[in-house]
Amino acid sequence: MAELDKREAKSEIDRLREELRYHEYKYYVEDNPEISDSEYDELMNRLIELEEEFPEFKSEDSPSARVGGRPIDAFEKVEHSQQMLSLDNAFNGEDLKDFASRVEKNLAAGTEYDYIVEHKIDGLALIIRYENGSLKLALTRGDGQVGENVTANVKTIAAIPLKLNRELDIELRGEVYIPEDRFKELNEKRLDAGQEPFANPRNAAAGSIRQLDPKIAAERPLSFLAYDIINLEAGEQVKTHLDELELLEEAGFKVGWYQQERSVERIIEICNNWIEKEEELNYGIDGMVIKLNQLELREELGSTSKAPRWAIAYKFPAQQKTTFVKDIIISIGRTGALTPTAILEPVEVDGSTVSRATLHNEDEIRRKDVRIGDKVLIQKAGDIIPEVVKVIKDVRTGDEQEFIMPDSCPACGSEVFKDPDEAVHRCLNVGCPAKLREKIIHFASRDAMNIDGLGPSIIDKLLEAELISDFGDLYYLEHGELADLERLGDKSAQNLLDALKRSKERPFDRVIYALGIRHVGSRTASLVTEEFSSIDELKDARIQDLSAINEVGEVIAESIVNFFANDENLEVINKLADAGIKMRLEEDKDEVKEIFSGMNFVLTGSLDNYTRKEAKEIIEDRGGRVTSAVSSKTDILLVGANPGSKLGQAEENNVRIIDETEFENILKEV
Ligand SMILES: NC(=O)c1ccc[n+]([C@@H]2O[C@H](COP(=O)([O-])OP(=O)(O)OC[C@H]3O[C@@H](n4cnc5c(N)ncnc54)[C@H](O)[C@@H]3O)[C@@H](O)[C@H]2O)c1
Numbered sequence: 001m002a003e004l005d006k007r008e009a010k011s012e013i014d015r016l017r018e019e020l021r022y023h024e025y026k027y028y029v030e031d032n033p034e035i036s037d038s039e040y041d042e043l044m045n046r047l048i049e050l051e052e053e054f055p056e057f058k059s060e061d062s063p064s065a066r067v068g069g070r071p072i073d074a075f076e077k078v079e080h081s082q083q084m085l086s087l088d089n090a091f092n093g094e095d096l097k098d099f100a101s102r103v104e105k106n107l108a109a110g111t112e113y114d115y116i117v118e119h120k121i122d123g124l125a126l127i128i129r130y131e132n133g134s135l136k137l138a139l140t141r142g143d144g145q146v147g148e149n150v151t152a153n154v155k156t157i158a159a160i161p162l163k164l165n166r167e168l169d170i171e172l173r174g175e176v177y178i179p180e181d182r183f184k185e186l187n188e189k190r191l192d193a194g195q196e197p198f199a200n201p202r203n204a205a206a207g208s209i210r211q212l213d214p215k216i217a218a219e220r221p222l223s224f225l226a227y228d229i230i231n232l233e234a235g236e237q238v239k240t241h242l243d244e245l246e247l248l249e250e251a252g253f254k255v256g257w258y259q260q261e262r263s264v265e266r267i268i269e270i271c272n273n274w275i276e277k278e279e280e281l282n283y284g285i286d287g288m289v290i291k292l293n294q295l296e297l298r299e300e301l302g303s304t305s306k307a308p309r310w311a312i313a314y315k316f317p318a319q320q321k322t323t324f325v326k327d328i329i330i331s332i333g334r335t336g337a338l339t340p341t342a343i344l345e346p347v348e349v350d351g352s353t354v355s356r357a358t359l360h361n362e363d364e365i366r367r368k369d370v371r372i373g374d375k376v377l378i379q380k381a382g383d384i385i386p387e388v389v390k391v392i393k394d395v396r397t398g399d400e401q402e403f404i405m406p407d408s409c410p411a412c413g414s415e416v417f418k419d420p421d422e423a424v425h426r427c428l429n430v431g432c433p434a435k436l437r438e439k440i441i442h443f444a445s446r447d448a449m450n451i452d453g454l455g456p457s458i459i460d461k462l463l464e465a466e467l468i469s470d471f472g473d474l475y476y477l478e479h480g481e482l483a484d485l486e487r488l489g490d491k492s493a494q495n496l497l498d499a500l501k502r503s504k505e506r507p508f509d510r511v512i513y514a515l516g517i518r519h520v521g522s523r524t525a526s527l528v529t530e531e532f533s534s535i536d537e538l539k540d541a542r543i544q545d546l547s548a549i550n551e552v553g554e555v556i557a558e559s560i561v562n563f564f565a566n567d568e569n570l571e572v573i574n575k576l577a578d579a580g581i582k583m584r585l586e587e588d589k590d591e592v593k594e595i596f597s598g599m600n601f602v603l604t605g606s607l608d609n610y611t612r613k614e615a616k617e618i619i620e621d622r623g624g625r626v627t628s629a630v631s632s633k634t635d636i637l638l639v640g641a642n643p644g645s646k647l648g649q650a651e652e653n654n655v656r657i658i659d660e661t662e663f664e665n666i667l668k669e670v
């Protein structure tokens with residue numbers, strides 16, 4: 001950034017402060033932000049930078065020096081017994097190291113201490129006061145000095161005891177949140193009712209707690225995790241944060257996952273591990289909080305006007321950003337579904353550039369009211385295709401254009417149909433080139449036939465040159481015609497032929513998956529081929545036979561029967577069979593004994609020698625099942641390093657817990 005002179009700096013600082021105040025109002029008062037948290041953080045960081053560089057412009061009422069938002073008038077305002085601060089942020093490992101060395105420097109040499117690492121729950125802070133074990137008062141943080149009295153609403157939350165297990169005088173702090181799955185449901189309901197969806201669970205929790213009518217709060221799926229004790233009656237032996245968490249649990253609160261740790265390197269590792277494992281939790285986290293464990297030492301460090309010096313929030317990479325919709329186009333899937341896709345002004349989200357987001361279907365576009373030209377909040381979650389969370393309607397100019405679903409297929413021109421029971425529009429033309437292309441892409445994909453080097457661009461060339469008209473033709477391609485394809489050449493042609501040859505080794509269940517039968521994913525394919533172990537048996541299977549298979553319902557069964565009733569499909573299958581593709585299950589599958597037959601597994605943490613997927617395959621090959629959540633039906637929990645909350649749940653449910661070594665020993669025994 002170019003150096004600013006004083007005047008420029010002052011006006012930039014003023015502009016940033018004004019902008020931040022505006023967004024704080026939207027966020028804290030209206031619970032309806034116009035920019036993503038990471039964009040807000042960027043503005044804030046820029047302001048802090050400038051204020052450091054030009055300390056003469058520092059000010060007590062700058063957003064950088066203040067906590068949260070002003071309480072709204074609708075609620076009784078109550079002064080906090082102690083100032084309720086925010087947390088300083090770390091965005092990477094370096095920031096965490098800086099924090100740790102500041103702590104080290106400010107404590108007397110040789111002082112013994114360690115940290116507690118916790119989840120940063122994506123919700124709203126609540127301060128709750130109990131007298132003699134009875135809930136007396138619940139406040140929001142407000143501006144840190146004064147909070148809003150939301151006791152009536154808080155009493156509707158089942159996870160917050162009205163009476164503690166012990167008759168304590170205690171004031172505590174925790175996070176009210178909405179579980180992830182319930183958050184999705186809540187937003188869907190709001191969209192259906194023509195209301196604006198919430199940008200994130202935090203805004204949803206805040207919007208629910210700050211309802212004037214407790215009935216509305218009661219209907220919202222709110223929950224609560226406690227994480228700090230603020231005041232405690234004299235005589236309780238609480239010296240560390242660990243003691244606090246234990247006391248909170250004893251009193252009847254849920255507390256989130258936590259771990260005691262001394263080394264910063266290890267803490268960084270723990271934090272980064274949780275970025276991957278976040279989806280295992282039933283509460284949303286937007287980072288981790290690292291707190292000095294020894295309460296006495298916290299007092300030595302003290303705090304700034306905004307945040308304590310003994311704690312820091314490590315923020316996960318942003319998953320949300322705002323951008324503009326440049327256009328809405330239609331892409332056609334292998335089942336003929338027309339999927340509207342938003343073409344976006346490219347933005348960086350979590351390290352990669354996002355230029356498209358799925359809009360799912362026409363109903364979804366109507367519900368979210370997405371128009372061409374709109375400013376939108378988009379979100380990336382794991383490997384999932386980015387999606388539009390909501391439209392920022394306040395900034396509409398009136399020039400935005402509504403999207404109209406075409407009534408003919410953009411690829412082949414045939415009429416488009418919509419089943420009244422379904423949200424999607426479909427092109428039903430069996431010869432539609434767009435569908436064909438997607439089918440071949442699926443056929444060649446990793447979990448299907450895994451044909452190395454056969455990507456979309458080569459498939460396009462093959463189709464253009466009319467060398468193939470279905471995926472059965474792939475196995476009859478000749479070296480000469482391939483090498484002649486635009487820019488392919490001898491070597492690549494040979495590589496492709498080799499890859500095709502290798503793909504003939506794929507087992508029968510993967511062949512069935514590769515056929516792209518609607519509703520038949522890889523798991524269904526393997527279930528079905530266990531019962532119907534050759535193509536001839538499968539062809540003759542009736543709906544009632546198929547739906548008798550566990551986990552195979554009517555819809556899947558019907559889809560399979562319809563597939564084999566179609567002559568064109570049978571013709572392709574014949575081509576594949578003639579080319580030597582496996583059309584029956586091979587015996588060698590039975591060589592592994594079904595030692596886990598009928599057993600339900602849950603996995604948590606990371607294993608040294610297997611990926612999740614590999615471990616799952618090993619278990620399933622041996623007759624076991626892997627589910628994602630611990631329940632009373634779970635037989636075994638396989639634990640790796642840095643396990644999630646499932647470990648605790650398994651202990652509660654008396655589930656057998658094994659580690660990787662034990663797992664390998666069991667495999668070796670047989
Ligand atoms: N999008 C916008 O327009 C906008 C506007 C204002 C603020 N914001 C967001 O809000 C943030 C500032 O909010 P903030 O002051 O609440 O700070 P924060 O979210 O950065 O961190 C402090 C909060 O973390 C929560 N928390 C969760 N788990 C915790 C745990 N285990 N221990 C302690 N605290 C825990 C508490 O509610 C606490 O108040 C900004 O960084 C920004 O991301 C966004």
Ligand SMILES: [Zn+2]
Pocket residue numbers: 409410411412413414427428429432433434435
């Ligand atoms: Zn078509």
